[in-house]
Amino acid sequence: MRPFTYERARSVADALRRTVGATDDGASAAYLAGGTNLIDHLRLGIRETDRLIDVSHLDLTEVTELEDGGLRVGALARNADVAAHPLVRRRFPVVSAAMLAGASGQLRNMATMGGNLLQRTRCVYFQDPSTPCNKREPGSGCSAIEGLGTYNALIGASDACVAVHPSDLCVALAALDVTVVVEGPLGERRIDFADLHRLPGDHPEQDTTLDRSELITTIEIAGPGFAGHSRYRKLRERASYAFATVSVAAALDVQDGRVADVRLGLGGVAHRPHRARRAEDALRGGPATHEAYAAAIAAELEQARPVPTTPTRCSSCSAPSRRCWTR
Ligand SMILES: Cc1cc2nc3c(=O)[nH]c(=O)nc-3n(C[C@H](O)[C@H](O)[C@H](O)COP(=O)(O)OP(=O)(O)OC[C@H]3O[C@@H](n4cnc5c(N)ncnc54)[C@H](O)[C@@H]3O)c2cc1C
Ligand code: SF4
Secondary structure (H helix, E strand, O other): OOOOEEEEOOOHHHHHHHHHHHHHOOOOEEEEOOOOOHHHHHHHOOOOOOEEEEOOOOOOOOEEEOOOOOEEEEOOOEHHHHHHOHHHHHHOHHHHHHHHOOOOHHHHHHOEHHHHHHOOOOOOOOOOOOOOEOOOOOOOOEOOOOOOOOOOOOEOOOOOOOOOOOOOHHHHHHOOEEEEEEEEOOEEEEEEHHHOEOOOOOOOOOOEOOOOOOEEEEEEEEEOHHHHOEEEEEEOOOOOOOOOOEEEEEEEEEEOOEEEEEEEEEEOOEOOOEEOHHHHHHHOOOEOOHHHHHHHHHHHHHHOOOOOOOOOHHHHOHHHHHHHHHO
């Protein structure tokens, strides 16, 4: 592991000053939140930094109400605290359930909201510095395309990278109206959640649209109004402590047996958290039946590009989807 300095930021402005200062000096800097992802990467040599800026003690941990009925969640709130928060459980049960479906109790006690959004892929080759990986080392190649492809992306992959996004929380946020608020050298920036994560294209090394020095301060969850009726279902290889094979976040407004409105997110299948707009369009205004839900998921997966190593992934989507409708 390359040596680095440890610095504890006293405020958002102090964190930015230290990070921008490092860059101006030709050094690199990284924000440390819960450390559950970043520390592993430093240890494995996947990431190197000259300065580690600890932001975990900053006063960005509150859950407060927005005027429109939504919630403002501090980026440094711990996943366990947000999942258990009464307002989150009542207004956005899908968010609470998604976080409880991730990692373990101990990890959720450490992991933060901002860190969860920015966690990196769990592609086994990305985590093994002895193998080629364009995301870790641009231009080195992609070992997953011809290799172990159990978790390869069906949607949004490129010739340079076929990894899936690992976060459960992000699948729930993809189905809602979410704004990510960041603070950078030029001030505050508000990013629509759909614009936070990038598709890999020719540059899979860039996961997000954030500038290196930008700090996520807040996550605003605004709706939709019917998000009180929402669920998260995750299919995985074992009952806990495993990333999603496939997951579904669903918010549903059913009136007189018809789907008045619907929001759907899919996890485990795409390079970034995936909002299933084709399925939503297929369902909206139609009957709330199992047949309609199955047809909607099939419509969404018409864009899927399964590779030989992932033959059953499309059919895997139907089980968690069905469980969302029936509970
Ligand atoms: C064994 C194991 C199992 C797991 N299982 C799951 C699972 O099933 N589902 C799931 O969703 N997740 C899972 N996780 C991932 C876990 O949720 C993430 O590691 C965690 O959410 C990262 O949050 P953190 O606060 O620890 O981030 P850190 O490790 O501190 O940071 C991660 C990245 O985000 C950056 N960062 C952090 N906060 C900010 C901020 N506010 N602004 C700008 N940059 C920031 C850091 O610089 C770093 O690049 C698992 C992790 C482990 C180790
Ligand atoms: S899929 Fe992406 S992360 Fe995995 S080896 Fe290929 S380039 Fe690396």
